Amino acid sequence: MTNIELCSFIDTSIQTLYNWKKYKPNLYQIVMDFKNNVAKNTVNYNKKDNEEIFVLIEQLSKEEREYYTAVIKADILKKKLNK
Structure with a gap:
């Protein structure tokens, strides 16, 4: 960047x-x-990607957002534990 x-x-x-x-x-x-x-971390952040993610998240139900948030948090925790 x-x-x-x-x-x-x-x-x-x-x-x-x-x-x-x-x-x-x-x-x-x-x-x-x-x-x-x-x-x-070779992560490519840009405004367009973030906006798309927010639009997609808004289309999910509350339960779906909670589920995917938990999945993301678990993946991040796994990544930290493997370092």
Whole structure:
């Protein structure tokens, strides 16, 4: 993920990102850690994918959302345990 892609993802400008680096170094570090974690895990996040996921989730019943949330949480826990 490039800085431009990151800015698009968090809906901010590249200038804002560089201002954070200069004036809010802790915030900048948090954002950069996220960016590096995404790159390390080779996960490709983008706004279009997120919007599609939310549209699909809205079509599920409450019980279905709870079920799939539990499945996702279980998969994440398995992944953490296997590290």
